[in-house]
Amino acid sequence: MIQLDFKKAGGLIPAIAQDNATGEILMLAYMNQEAFEATLATGTATYYSRSRQTLWIKGETSGNVQRIKEIRIDCDEDAVLLKVEQIGGAACHTGHRSCFHKKIENNSIRIVGKPMFDPKEVYHK
Amino acid sequence: MIQLDFKKAGGLIPAIAQDNATGEILMLAYMNQEAFEATLATGTATYYSRSRQTLWIKGETSGNVQRIKEIRIDCDEDAVLLKVEQIGGAACHTGHRSCFHKKIENNSIRIVGKPMFDPKEVYHK
Numbered sequence: 001m002i003q004l005d006f007k008k009a010g011g012l013i014p015a016i017a018q019d020n021a022t023g024e025i026l027m028l029a030y031m032n033q034e035a036f037e038a039t040l041a042t043g044t045a046t047y048y049s050r051s052r053q054t055l056w057i058k059g060e061t062s063g064n065v066q067r068i069k070e071i072r073i074d075c076d077e078d079a080v081l082l083k084v085e086q087i088g089g090a091a092c093h094t095g096h097r098s099c100f101h102k103k104i105e106n107n108s109i110r111i112v113g114k115p116m117f118d119p120k121e122v123y124h125k
Numbered sequence: 126m127i128q129l130d131f132k133k134a135g136g137l138i139p140a141i142a143q144d145n146a147t148g149e150i151l152m153l154a155y156m157n158q159e160a161f162e163a164t165l166a167t168g169t170a171t172y173y174s175r176s177r178q179t180l181w182i183k184g185e186t187s188g189n190v191q192r193i194k195e196i197r198i199d200c201d202e203d204a205v206l207l208k209v210e211q212i213g214g215a216a217c218h219t220g221h222r223s224c225f226h227k228k229i230e231n232n233s234i235r236i237v238g239k240p241m242f243d244p245k246e247v248y249h250k
Binding site for chain 1: 135139147198219221
């Protein structure tokens with residue numbers, strides 16, 4: 001099994017999800033070794049939720065799972081890049097396609113694009 | 126000034142550098158508030174080096190600086206995406222264009238692509 005370097009960042013490493021077809025960055029989340037191995041084994045992006053402190057299969061609530069097309073790790077093996085097919089089209093819990101929808105312009109934040117779904121309907125909160 | 130959320134990750138947040146023209150992910154590094162503000166002020170990617178514990182202007186040694194084309198932050202404002210022009214073509218200290226040149230295949234690592242420069246010549250080590 002491939003051992004990543006979890007020491008430098010205190011047990012978790014960042015994982016970038018990138019749309020395999022368009023190259024768009026969808027989100028950044030975190031993995032521990034168990035999440036990395038689950039992602040490899042299942043072909044579905046599995047992260048570690050820092051807030052819930054548990055494994056997190058992305059899309060288990062919304063249905064918007066991420067099918068793994070390719071996995072890369074970086075030179076010092078402490079960051080992961082997942083090239084994915086984003087089921088449902090949107091990765092962000094806000095309904096936006098990408099979590100990186102806040103653009104910095106003139107020292108302020110401008111929201112780019114519109115949500116693809118209403119979070120209230122998807123998450124029933 | 127835009128205040129990012131540095132609390133969750135212990136004072137540093139991940140910053141992804143993406144080639145503005147091709148969409149390729151070049152590297153992932155870390156920022157503190159000072160690095161973020163220096164990046165905004167100078168238009169050149171400035172990170173925080175965890176190993177050297179100091180601000181790090183990417184390319185200050187190699188000349189391979191990253192000119193900022195666009196800055197995005199994510200929904201909860203604890204990750205940064207820099208869309209950059211990578212001067213010199215290669216972002217990785219190994220000479221590879223991208224730090225993410227290690228591809229996972231059949232539970233092992235395969236190096237993708239060839240270095241664009243010889244690190245020994247660039248870094249004089």
